[in-house]
Amino acid sequence: MNYVEVxxxxxxxxxxxENFELVVVIDVLRATSAICTALENGVDRIKPVASVTEAQQxxxxxxxxxxxxxxxxxxxxxxxNSPLAYIERADELKGKTVVLTTTNGTKAIDIASxxxxxxxxxxxxxxxxxxxxxxxxxxxxxxxxxxxxxFNLEDTICAGAIADQLIESGRFKADEDSTVxxxxxxxxxxxxxxxxxxxxxxxxxxxxLNLNEDVKYxxxxxxxxxIPILEDGFLVRLEExxxxxxxxxxxxxxxxxxx
Amino acid sequence: MNYVEVxxxxxxxxxxxENFELVVVIDVLRATSAICTALENGVDRIKPVASVTEAQQxxxxxxxxxxxxxxxxxxxxxxxNSPLAYIERADELKGKTVVLTTTNGTKAIDIASxxxxxxxxxxxxxxxxxxxxxxxxxxxxxxxxxxxxxFNLEDTICAGAIADQLIESGRFKADEDSTVxxxxxxxxxxxxxxxxxxxxxxxxxxxxLNLNEDVKYxxxxxxxxxIPILEDGFLVRLEExxxxxxxxxxxxxxxxxxx
Numbered sequence: 266m267n268y269v270e271v272x273x274x275x276x277x278x279x280x281x282x283e284n285f286e287l288v289v290v291i292d293v294l295r296a297t298s299a300i301c302t303a304l305e306n307g308v309d310r311i312k313p314v315a316s317v318t319e320a321q322q323x324x325x326x327x328x329x330x331x332x333x334x335x336x337x338x339x340x341x342x343x344x345x346n347s348p349l350a351y352i353e354r355a356d357e358l359k360g361k362t363v364v365l366t367t368t369n370g371t372k373a374i375d376i377a378s379x380x381x382x383x384x385x386x387x388x389x390x391x392x393x394x395x396x397x398x399x400x401x402x403x404x405x406x407x408x409x410x411x412x413x414x415x416f417n418l419e420d421t422i423c424a425g426a427i428a429d430q431l432i433e434s435g436r437f438k439a440d441e442d443s444t445v446x447x448x449x450x451x452x453x454x455x456x457x458x459x460x461x462x463x464x465x466x467x468x469x470x471x472x473x474l475n476l477n478e479d480v481k482y483x484x485x486x487x488x489x490x491x492i493p494i495l496e497d498g499f500l501v502r503l504e505e506x507x508x509x510x511x512x513x514x515x516x517x518x519x520x521x522x523x524x
Numbered sequence: 525m526n527y528v529e530v531x532x533x534x535x536x537x538x539x540x541x542e543n544f545e546l547v548v549v550i551d552v553l554r555a556t557s558a559i560c561t562a563l564e565n566g567v568d569r570i571k572p573v574a575s576v577t578e579a580q581q582x583x584x585x586x587x588x589x590x591x592x593x594x595x596x597x598x599x600x601x602x603x604x605n606s607p608l609a610y611i612e613r614a615d616e617l618k619g620k621t622v623v624l625t626t627t628n629g630t631k632a633i634d635i636a637s638x639x640x641x642x643x644x645x646x647x648x649x650x651x652x653x654x655x656x657x658x659x660x661x662x663x664x665x666x667x668x669x670x671x672x673x674x675f676n677l678e679d680t681i682c683a684g685a686i687a688d689q690l691i692e693s694g695r696f697k698a699d700e701d702s703t704v705x706x707x708x709x710x711x712x713x714x715x716x717x718x719x720x721x722x723x724x725x726x727x728x729x730x731x732x733l734n735l736n737e738d739v740k741y742x743x744x745x746x747x748x749x750x751i752p753i754l755e756d757g758f759l760v761r762l763e764e765x766x767x768x769x770x771x772x773x774x775x776x777x778x779x780x781x782x783x
Contacts, residue, residue, distance in 0.1 A: 273532075273675065276535070276536065276539065277535065277536070277674070277675075280535065280672075280673055280674050281674075412701070413539075414539055415536070415539050415540075415700065415701070415702065416532065416536075416700075416701055416702045416705065417701045418701045418704060418705060421701075421705065440725060441674065441675075441725060442671070442674070442675055442676045442677045442680075442724055442725050442726070443674065443675045445677060445723045445724070445725075446675065446677060446680065446705070446709060449709065449712070450705060450708065450709070453708070453712060464701075464704045465701055465704070466699060466700060466701050466704075467701070
């Protein structure tokens with residue numbers, strides 16, 4: 266039987282990384298929710314980068330720039346990590362490539378990119394990603410993005426939800442206390458996540474920025490079916506036939522678009 | 525109002541250490557439970573050291589040596605971190621100084637020793653330490669020892685129990701998600717900790733070593749009233765009149781003993 270384990274934050278990643286070649290990155294508020302939403306709503310590819318400088322460089326080369334720090338859009342960009350913005354501007358963004366940098370999420374993706382496969386999880390695509398993960402015959406590490414390397418509640422709840430489904434399938438087991446705790450916190454929170462997260466530090470941070478609509482959206486399970494996967498430095502839609510085929514299809518599609 | 529926050533493990537300590545000069549170190553299974561038990565049962569002082577080599581050096585100078593790695597007593601020592609051993613051998617250890625090194629707990633004490641005051645918490649002395657902490661007018665950091673730098677359940681439950689009592693007193697508040705999570709896990713676990721910890725990785729580790737009696741003891745709340753405090757590199761009993769007086773009393777007592 267394979268293992269599914271939860272790592273709370275990028276700072277803990279070196280303690281957990283061994284024996285995993287498939288990593289699920291979570292940043293519920295809001296980077297991975299935004300990535301899933303953008304790809305489901307027509308964005309072609311997302312280039313996740315760790316720094317604002319890198320985002321500026323790719324923006325200068327023609328990509329749509331998106332940058333967030335501390336909950337706010339960075340000066341010089343007109344997109345950040347609000348999933349609702351990717352829905353509102355879907356027509357304009359359709360078929361485009363977006364370069365994205367965020368406080369926590371893109372850093373976690375960067376750290377995990379050393380592994381064979383990196384996929385993107387959120388509450389929005391919860392069942393879709395669980396259904397796919399359960400078919401993968403290998404150990405799975407779920408990496409929360411945390412807040413500036415610290416543990417956070419919303420990523421832990423989402424990680425616990427994924428671990429719970431995989432363990433319940435009977436095909437995975439968990440050995441780490443972090444996984445037991447995440448699963449337990451999820452089970453207690455699932456019936457009323459919005460109330461449960463009242464005390465969350467990051468939700469309080471976003472409330473100050475009037476982002477309650479975004480928070481409600483990010484805490485809505487299963488309104489999306491897209492599974493983003495990292496291929497050659499770009500996040501693209503994973504097709505159900507598997508990641509390799511997906512890449513071929515993506516490039517075929519891109520050639521068509523460019524033609 | 526002052527803050528009380530929970531840090532899950534020594535690896536996370538650099539992220540949380542700022543703004544605290546009073547740290548409570550927790551290693552429920554079993555270092556801090558053993559330290560509280562030893563001092564309550566007559567051991568005079570405990571010298572916590574990070575390495576086995578240091579423990580050997582102090583042992584050579586006449587201290588009673590105690591060393592544990594991976595749940596077992598280290599070769600060349602006849603004491604480890606079993607609290608029950610300190611009760612069974614109370615007559616022999618009375619008035620003595622013990623040098624102690626353990627896998628996780630003494631490492632956490634070592635890291636926290638940069639701060640003004642370091643006290644030792646366990647479930648055994650839960651109410652005693654909470655009653656004392658609630659009177660301290662300063663920010664309090666509760667540091668779990670974890671398992672080899674990873675999060676563990678039993679330290680988090682104990683840390684959550686302390687945070688819960690301090691917040692309920694109305695004199696402390698919490699801002700970190702780790703504190704919210706620890707408090708929540710404690711509240712769910714408190715009525716049946718032994719069952720709750722069935723899934724804990726460290727308890728499984730100890731079960732393999734036939735240490736169930738030790739585990740039951742360590743999960744027994746409030747059977748001790750001693751609060752160990754670090755003074756000049758030694759853990760001694762904190763007297764109720766405060767740590768400064770305690771040191772004077774301790775040295776007075778020691779002079780008497782030596783006379």
